[in-house]
Amino acid sequence: MITLKNVVLRRSAKVLLDSASVTINPGEKVGLVGRNGAGKSTLFALLNGTLHEDGGDFYVPPQWRLAQVAQDMPETDQSATDFVIEGDTTLLAAQQEVAAAEATDDGERMANAYMALYDAGSGDAQARAQALILGLGFKTTELGNPVNSFSGGWRMRLQLARALMCPSDLMLLDEPTNHLDLDALVWLEAWLKRYMGTLLVISHDREFLDAITDVTVHIEAAKLNRYGGNYTKFEDMRAEKMELQQASFSKQQDKIAHLQKFINRFKAQASKAKQAQSRVKALDRMEKIAPLLAEAEFTFEFKEPANLPNPMLSMSDATFGYPPPEDAPAGTGPTVIVQKVNKSVLAGQRIGILGANGQGKSTLVKTVARALRPIQGEILEGKGLNIGYFAQQELDVLHPADTPLEHMIGLVKETTAAGKLAGQGTREQDLRSFLGTFNFSGDMVKQAVGSMSGGEKARLVLCMIVWQRPNLLLLDEPTNHLDLATREALAMALNEFEGTVMLVSHDRALLRSVCDEFWMVSRGGVEPFDGDLDDYQRYLLDESKRLREELKAAPVPKAAATPAPAPAAVQRKQDAQSRQEQNERLRPLKKQIEKLDRSIAALTEEKAALEQRLSQPLAPAEMAEAGRRLKQVGEQLSAQEEEWLGLSEQLETS
Structure with missing residues (x-):
């Protein structure tokens, strides 16, 4: 188990943990919560060995194996698949031992390495x-793409996949x-629920914490402070604890006042001096209950x-969709993502x-926000439409060298020039006061x-949107950098917002x-979603399961789709001719795939036989030879499966 006993932890001059103690048992899934700056990420640094305690016992x-998400941005030409495979440190070490063993003539070492x-x-x-x-959301066609692309x-996301790939007894996940x-x-x-090791996660997503954690540690x-239960149970228990603390504090204050009153009244009287002195000692011995200091909301x-x-529109x-890149060859058309949308926003x-x-x-959101133009059709806007747009990359468009006040002054100039002044105060003191309402x-x-945290930048963007007094809010992942308190404040503000x-x-x-x-964007269209979020969650899990099963299934090339027969004879003839031409064009491709199918089947059979052979007692030389051949077969099988995937993709898109 993990134990911290009277641990002191500092970052520069700031004391983040002072005589802090907690125990985390094997297999527990722990949510680590607390205000920004409380020391959550610093505690992770203690757990992974980056920092050492300044006092106490940790x-x-x-023997526990650690997995965590690397925070550096990977720069490599490796394929996505190979990059993630390297996250399996046990497999990587075994591969390195095989390479080292093969460089020697030690048959027993090679046999052990292959096993x-x-x-x-x-x-x-x-x-x-x-x-x-x-x-984690990648497409099948992206499995072989370079990480740098x-x-x-x-x-x-690839770094996260790499961490999940790593065999571990302890996993640390920070946001x-x-x-x-x-x-x-x-x-x-769903994956983390099946994880068998000990999990510590920092997150500002309430439902995520509720779904996967069974213990909450609050800094x-x-x-x-350890609480048994997920985040919602922690909130309930903490509220009860705070009520009890406040009641105990009030009761103790009454007792202190009573004792002090007796002391003040009788300390000068000789007949009561001993009783007064005993009450002074009682006050000194009393363990003071701290007053309740609620966190500022x-x-x-x-x-x-x-x-x-x-x-509205x-x-x-x-x-x-997206227009063709500027350097695209002549005649390149736009990339269509969603089409034939007929919707009104009220x-x-x-x-x-x-x-x-x-x-x-x-x-869809970018086009409504005027960041993209419709490729076809039109969007008619209501008179006086005023859009407030929070984009996923909104934090990146802030100017790192500018201050919040300079951003607000620039916003005033932009809205004034556009004739859309929002009716807010525009003097510097007005802008300072307005910024103050956003902390x-x-x-x-x-x-x-540029020196601010992601959460502070997100608050600044919200501040700038609110100042503009929009009547239509377009919010694309606005909570990515917001803590729980700010998320709840955003939810409350949106519920009271009178616009759309x-x-x-x-x-x-x-x-x-x-x-x-809810609107569902799927298969190139936009339709109402008939259900709630629980229904949608079940739909997503079913889709994920289907993708996994497709990946595990034996490779079988898909036949060319046959168009549905038209009722007219002319149409049937045209369809038949089209199919014949397509079959002629694709025949060489199909033959290559069939040849690969036979080769993959033979290699798979040989691989199974070698694995069966290696599970039996063998002489070291035989075991080394079988292991060497198993490695060769595995590499050939992997290469041919990659080739098969590429050819099958060509067949599907032809």
């Missing part, structure tokens, strides 16, 4: 890695959901919109936008944004509390 079983490689799961390593990658958020969509988040929850006042509100056009046969609607990763949720007070208004909300989020607590209807 113990983690030395260790087999025991490390080399046979199914690729399938395990790809199941993790697909579960992905954006920063997707590379961090693992920040770069995930709802579909990947639901999959991760407060430099102490570690953060709240804000959206101002009443200047007007509410109805409908309407989409007519609209097609959304005043007062609360719309949650759902859809698996890559289906076009952000594309930017004192010197913080002149602090460079369109929300993309993986925070189910926010979706549940704000949205009363």
Whole structure:
């Protein structure tokens, strides 16, 4: 088990833990919670050996294997699959031992190395890695793509997959959901529920914590307070504890006042001196109960919109996507993501936008926000439409060298030039006061944004949106950097907002509390989702299961799709001719796939026979030879399966 006994932990001059004690038992799934800056990530640094305690006793079983998500951005040309496979440190060590053994003539060492490689799961390593990658939202066609070809958020997902790939007894996850969509988040929850080791997770996602944790450790006042149960149970128990503490404090204060009154009244009287002195000693011996110091709550509100056009906007046969890159060859068309959308957005609607990763949720929101133009069709806006847009990459467009006050002054100039002044105060003192309502007070208004935390940047973006008094809010993953208190403040503000909300989020607590209807972006279209978030979660889990089963299934090439027969004879003839031409064109490709099928089947059979042989007692030389051949067969099988996937993809898209 993990034990901390009277641990002192400092960061620079700040004491984060002071005589803190807690015990974490093997197999427990622990949510580590506390205010920003309380020391959660610093405690992780103690657990992973990066920091050492400044006092007290700290113990983690030395034989426990540790897995955690690397925070550096990977820079490599390795394929996504190979990068994740390398996260299996046991397999990596076994591969290195095989390479070292093969460089010698030691048959027994080679035999042992090959057996260790087999025991490390080399046979199914690729399938395990790809199941993790697909579960975290990647497409099948991206499994072989270089890591460097992905954006920063997707590379961090690969780092997470790499951590999950690592065999471990202790896993540390610090905000693992920040770069995930709802579909990947639901999959991760299901995976962590099956995890057999000890898990410590830092997260600001209430439903995520409720789903996977059975213990909560709260860092407060430099102490570690352990509660049995998930986050919701922790809140209930803490509220009871606070009530009891307040009642005990009040009772003790009454007793102290009574004793002090007796002391003050009789300390000068000789006949009562002994009784007064005994009460002084009683006061000295009394263990003082601390007064309840509740954490300051953060709240804000959206101002009443200047007007509410109805409908806010309407989409007519609209097609959304991206224009061709500037360096694209002549004649390259746009990339279509969502098409033939016919929807209206009405005043007062609360719309949650759902859809698996890559289906076009952000594309839809960007187009409504005017960041993209419709490829076809049109979006008609109501008179006086004023959009407040929080984009996923919104924090990146803040100017790192500028201060919050400079951002607000720039916003005033922009809105004034556009003739859309929001009706708020525009003097510097007005802007300072407004920033103060978002906890930017004192010197913080002149602090460079680049030195601020992600949560502080997100609060600044919300502040700028609120100042503009929008009547339509488009929020694309607004909670990624917000702590629980700020998320709850956002939910309350959105519920009281009199305008319209369109929300993309993986925070189910926010979706549940704000949205009363859902749109589903799927298969290139947008339709109402008939169900609630629980129904959608079941849908996502079923989709994830289907993808895993497809990956595990034996490779069978898909036949070319046959169009449904048309009733007219002419149409039937044209279809038959089209199929014949397609079959002629694809015949060489099909032959290659069939040849690979036969070879893969033979190699699979040989691999099974070798594994069976290695499970029997063999002479060292025979075992080494069988192990060497098993390695060769595994490499050939992996290469041919990759080739088969590529050819099958060509066949499907032809």
